[in-house]
Amino acid sequence: MTDETRFAHASEAELSRILDYYGVRWEYEPRTFPIMWGLDGKVVESFSPDFYLPDMDMYVELTTLKQSLVRRKNRKLRRLRELYPDIRIKLFYGKDFRALMLKYGRVDLAASLSGLEGQVAADRINSRLKADAENAAERDDVTVAAGPETTSVQTETSVQTELSTSQSTASPRRRPRASRGSRRRRGRRAFAAARVVA
Amino acid sequence: MVQAQHRARVPDLRGDIGQVLISEEEIRNKVRELGAQVTADYTGRSVTLVSVLKGSLPFMADLMRAIDVPVQIDLMEVSSYGGATTETSGLVRILKDLSSSIAGRDVLIVEDIIDTGLTLNYLLRYLRGKNPASLRICALLDKPARRLVEIPIDYTGFTIPDEFVVGYGLDFGEFYRNLPFIGVLRRELYETA
Numbered sequence: 001m002t003d004e005t006r007f008a009h010a011s012e013a014e015l016s017r018i019l020d021y022y023g024v025r026w027e028y029e030p031r032t033f034p035i036m037w038g039l040d041g042k043v044v045e046s047f048s049p050d051f052y053l054p055d056m057d058m059y060v061e062l063t064t065l066k067q068s069l070v071r072r073k074n075r076k077l078r079r080l081r082e083l084y085p086d087i088r089i090k091l092f093y094g095k096d097f098r099a100l101m102l103k104y105g106r107v108d109l110a111a112s113l114s115g116l117e118g119q120v121a122a123d124r125i126n127s128r129l130k131a132d133a134e135n136a137a138e139r140d141d142v143t144v145a146a147g148p149e150t151t152s153v154q155t156e157t158s159v160q161t162e163l164s165t166s167q168s169t170a171s172p173r174r175r176p177r178a179s180r181g182s183r184r185r186r187g188r189r190a191f192a193a194a195r196v197v198a
Numbered sequence: 199m200v201q202a203q204h205r206a207r208v209p210d211l212r213g214d215i216g217q218v219l220i221s222e223e224e225i226r227n228k229v230r231e232l233g234a235q236v237t238a239d240y241t242g243r244s245v246t247l248v249s250v251l252k253g254s255l256p257f258m259a260d261l262m263r264a265i266d267v268p269v270q271i272d273l274m275e276v277s278s279y280g281g282a283t284t285e286t287s288g289l290v291r292i293l294k295d296l297s298s299s300i301a302g303r304d305v306l307i308v309e310d311i312i313d314t315g316l317t318l319n320y321l322l323r324y325l326r327g328k329n330p331a332s333l334r335i336c337a338l339l340d341k342p343a344r345r346l347v348e349i350p351i352d353y354t355g356f357t358i359p360d361e362f363v364v365g366y367g368l369d370f371g372e373f374y375r376n377l378p379f380i381g382v383l384r385r386e387l388y389e390t391a
Contacts, residue, residue: 021279022290022316023323024347056347090346099344100314102362102388104279105371 011064027052035079047076059089209373215381222378228355233264244268246303251275253310253367257338305330310367311339315347
């Protein structure tokens with residue numbers, strides 16, 4: 001599910017894995033909403049929510065920066081809601097993400113996947129996700145090659161297969177990676193945030 | 199000596215609770231109320247209660263005795279997400295499946311708490327595939343602030359604020375389940391975990 005996607009932040013990669021785990025379909029930054037135009041009519045500001053959950057018709061924006069640094073994002077979100085009142089969007093703050101990690105007993109991961117550190121970790125995670133996908137593909141090959149002996153699987157496995165098959169047949173369109181503009185914006189935000197912290 | 203250094207802290211069962219959110223008496227009254235609602239809705243029928251281990255056990259045990267129509271019970275357990283560094287299989291596993299068929303039966307899922315809705319969303323899809331006559335949800339606690347997946351809850355006990363709660367089946371590191379009330383765990387206990 002995550003092999004083709006390059007995430008801008010480690011927390012986004014982690015959320016995608018959680019959604020995959022529970023069989024919730026998602027798309028990564030599938031749509032950009034213009035939220036401000038110049039006098040010449042050109043778009044000067046836009047907002048690309050991190051995830052879209054098609055089965056819930058809901059967008060999820062994940063921000064793990066400190067609460068004091070999310071003011072700009074809150075403003076953009078307010079603007080989005082004003083301009084697109086029919087769009088359902090949920091903002092997941094750093095404290096929400098930490099609570100999610102706590103729920104799954106991985107509060108130790110929360111710090112390394114949050115804030116600026118998470119931006120650094122994103123590349124490592126993208127590489128690992130790619131490796132995981134390759135390993136999974138290799139395992140599938142081995143299973144197929146093993147023949148009838150591997151068919152005596154437990155009920156739980158068949159359930160997984162059933163659910164994951166229905167998921168993969170309706171596999172959402174995903175961008176292979178964040179757009180250049182998106183990456184630049186994130187870079188600028190990280191730089192600005194680092195200056196504030198310093 | 200090395201083992202002693204790594205030995206986990208023994209929880210102070212009541213001392214670790216910062217605040218009692220829902221008292222034992224409030225739980226008792228609410229369970230009685232929920233039982234009466236379920237009884238009214240299922241009059242003339244039987245209902246199969248399906249509980250999700252382990253957190254729902256106390257609620258299930260009390261609720262079934264507050265329902266005054268014929269009841270059958272069953273238990274399920276599903277794996278929980280374990281984080282990127284430990285989990286590579288990437289999918290929920292049914293650790294304990296239903297003991298008997300629910301096809302054609304009226305089923306009521308009994309949950310201790312609904313927060314993200316991810317586990318319950320998975321279970322709903324799984325149980326719908328078993329062709330029950332009806333499928334409803336009864337949750338003692340609803341924490342809507344954490345919701346990622348909207349779930350229609352038919353019977354709700356309490357809507358609670360965005361706090362980490364334990365007791366009455368709810369745990370932290372498998373402890374505190376035996377508290378008779380629901381309390382907010384002191385923050386420093388999990389922020390330093």
